[in-house]
Amino acid sequence: MGKTYFTIFGVVAIIAAFSSCFHSGSKEYLSLKNRLDSLESNAYTPGFGEFMNTIEIHHAKLWFAGTDKNWPLAQYELDEMKETFDDLQKYVKGRPEVKEIPMIDPALKDLGQAIESKDVNRFKPAYITLTTTCNSCHLATEHGFNVITIPSAPPVTDQQFKRAK
Numbered sequence: 001m002g003k004t005y006f007t008i009f010g011v012v013a014i015i016a017a018f019s020s021c022f023h024s025g026s027k028e029y030l031s032l033k034n035r036l037d038s039l040e041s042n043a044y045t046p047g048f049g050e051f052m053n054t055i056e057i058h059h060a061k062l063w064f065a066g067t068d069k070n071w072p073l074a075q076y077e078l079d080e081m082k083e084t085f086d087d088l089q090k091y092v093k094g095r096p097e098v099k100e101i102p103m104i105d106p107a108l109k110d111l112g113q114a115i116e117s118k119d120v121n122r123f124k125p126a127y128i129t130l131t132t133t134c135n136s137c138h139l140a141t142e143h144g145f146n147v148i149t150i151p152s153a154p155p156v157t158d159q160q161f162k163r164a165k
């Protein structure tokens with residue numbers, strides 16, 4: 001019994017000692033806070049255009065996956081593209097264009113349904129609508145000189161777009 005009390009007393013004493021070190025006015029607290037603030041302000045986050053370059057690659061791969069009826073790859077590329085739009089919204093601060101991103105949602109949703117139906121005749125028009133919407137946003141955000149088209153060649157030569165048997 002006595003031992004238990006002693007242990008509890010010891011633990012309380014240790015917690016008390018530590019919390020006095022880290023109360024919000026202490027030197028240790030302020031030094032940790034400064035280090036955290038500096039880590040935060042120096043943290044690298046990709047810019048708007050870098051996220052767009054990633055989106056462009058997924059957009060191009062998606063065309064070859066879909067027209068080759070490689071539906072698992074098409075689904076994957078679509079998911080990656082959606083994830084990149086989400087990350088763009090999350091990480092790019094201070095760019096008013098971010099609020100235009102939801103305009104792409106209906107086109108992404110339609111394309112998802114076309115992929116689910118495994119119908120290339122639904123996939124192609126849905127892909128064209130997506131591409132038109134990319135360009136609508138570029139026009140709306142004064143980047144109309146960035147014109148996105150249906151790709152005429154795969155963006156890379158080291159990946160197979162046809163479905164493996």
Ligand code: HEC
Pocket residue numbers: 048049050052053055056059097098099100101103104130131133134135137138141143146148
């Ligand atoms: C929120 C509206 C918006 C949507 C939707 C959008 N873009 Fe963009 N895009 C921009 C803006 C703004 C820029 C310029 C970014 C910068 O560099 O500051 C840009 C730039 C680009 C660039 C140029 C990057 C470079 O460095 O060459 C490409 C490529 C691009 N977008 C592809 C796409 C594709 C593909 C889609 C559709 C799947 C798309 N974008 C949808 C707003 C949008």
